[in-house]
Amino acid sequence: MELKEILSKSILVPSKLPDSDFVINPYTGCSFGCSYCYASFMSRYVEKEIDDWGNFVFVKKNAPELLQKDLKRFKNFGEGKIILFSSVTDPYQGVENKYQLTRKCLEVLLDFGFLGEVSILTKSSLIIRDIDLFAKFKHISVGLTITSVDDEISKFFEKFAPKVSERFLALEKLNSAEIDTYAFFGPILPHFASSPEKMEEVFMRLSKVGTKKLYIEHINLSNYIRNRLFAETNFSQEILKTFYESKTKNYRSKIDKFLVDLVKKYDMKILGGGKAIYHKDFNN
Numbered sequence: 357m358e359l360k361e362i363l364s365k366s367i368l369v370p371s372k373l374p375d376s377d378f379v380i381n382p383y384t385g386c387s388f389g390c391s392y393c394y395a396s397f398m399s400r401y402v403e404k405e406i407d408d409w410g411n412f413v414f415v416k417k418n419a420p421e422l423l424q425k426d427l428k429r430f431k432n433f434g435e436g437k438i439i440l441f442s443s444v445t446d447p448y449q450g451v452e453n454k455y456q457l458t459r460k461c462l463e464v465l466l467d468f469g470f471l472g473e474v475s476i477l478t479k480s481s482l483i484i485r486d487i488d489l490f491a492k493f494k495h496i497s498v499g500l501t502i503t504s505v506d507d508e509i510s511k512f513f514e515k516f517a518p519k520v521s522e523r524f525l526a527l528e529k530l531n532s533a534e535i536d537t538y539a540f541f542g543p544i545l546p547h548f549a550s551s552p553e554k555m556e557e558v559f560m561r562l563s564k565v566g567t568k569k570l571y572i573e574h575i576n577l578s579n580y581i582r583n584r585l586f587a588e589t590n591f592s593q594e595i596l597k598t599f600y601e602s603k604t605k606n607y608r609s610k611i612d613k614f615l616v617d618l619v620k621k622y623d624m625k626i627l628g629g630g631k632a633i634y635h636k637d638f639n640n
C-alpha cells in the first residue's frame with residue numbers, strides 16, 4: 357500500500373450530507389478497501405484510478421493545525437453545528453495508530469471549547485482508544501458500520517477492515533462507557549431480501565450490545581461502484597441476479613417492510629429522517 361504524507365489546503369469542509377454541517381477527513385484514501393465503497397470516486401482527486409481504491413492513503417499531516425485555524429470561523433463556539441468524522445475515509449483506519457490525526461483533531465475541538473455535536477463513523481475497533489476524549493464532549497455520537505453479523509461476510513466485502521464481531525464489541529465498550537452510539541446498517545446486502553431472519557440477527561446483536569439508534573442505507577450501485585464491486589468479487593450469475601434485483605421496487609418494499617417491523621420489535625430509532633437512505637438511480 358502506498359502511504360504518503362501531504363499538506364492539505366482545507367480540513368473543515370461544509371457538507372451536503374444529512375445530519376452534518378461539516379466533515380473532517382484526516383486522510384485521503386482508505387486502507388480498508390471495502391469493495392462496495394462509494395468513496396472510491398476520491399481516487400480521481402489524487403490522480404489514481406477507481407480500482408486503486410484501498411491501495412493508497414494520503415496522510416494530511418497538517419490537519420490539526422488547519423482545524424485550529426478553521427474553527428475561528430465559528431460563532432458561539434459552533435453551537436448547533438454538527439461535524440462528521442468522516443465522509444470519504446475511515447478516521448480510525450490502521451494509519452491512525454501511528455499518526456493519530458483523528459485524535460489530535462478531537463483534542464483541537466475540545467481545546468477550542470466546541471459546543472456543537474461531533475459524530476464519528478468507523479468500521480474500526482481502534483475507536484475505543486479515544487473513549488477518554490469522547491467522554492469530555494458535550495454532544496457526541498459514535499457509530500460503527502455493521503453490514504451483517506457474520507465475520508466471513510464482513511471479510512469478503514470489507515477485506516481489510518476489522519471483523520464485524522470486533523465492531524459489535526467496540527459498540528458494547530462504548531455503551532458501557534456511556535457514550536452515545538449508533539450503528540450504520542448499510543449497505544444492505546441483497547441476500548437479506550430472502551433471509552429476514554439474518555436481518556433480525558443484526559437487530560438482536562445491536563440490542564444485546566445496547567445500541568438503539570441506527571442509520572439504514574440501501575445499496576448504492578452507481579456505475580463506478582458496481583464496476584469495481586463486480587470486478588473484485590467475481591460473483592456467480594446467481595448472486596449477480598440478486599444484486600440487480602436490488603434496484604426493483606418489489607425488493608425495496610420487501611426490505612423496508614422487514615426493517616419497519618424490526619425497528620418496532622427491538623424498539624430502535626432510525627436516524628436520518630426516520631427512513632432508510634435510498635439511492636434511486638442505478639445507472640449513474
Ligand code: SF4
Nearest residue numbers: 386388389390393445
Ligand atoms: S471503511 Fe468506509 S471509506 Fe473505507 S473503504 Fe470501507 S466504506 Fe470506504
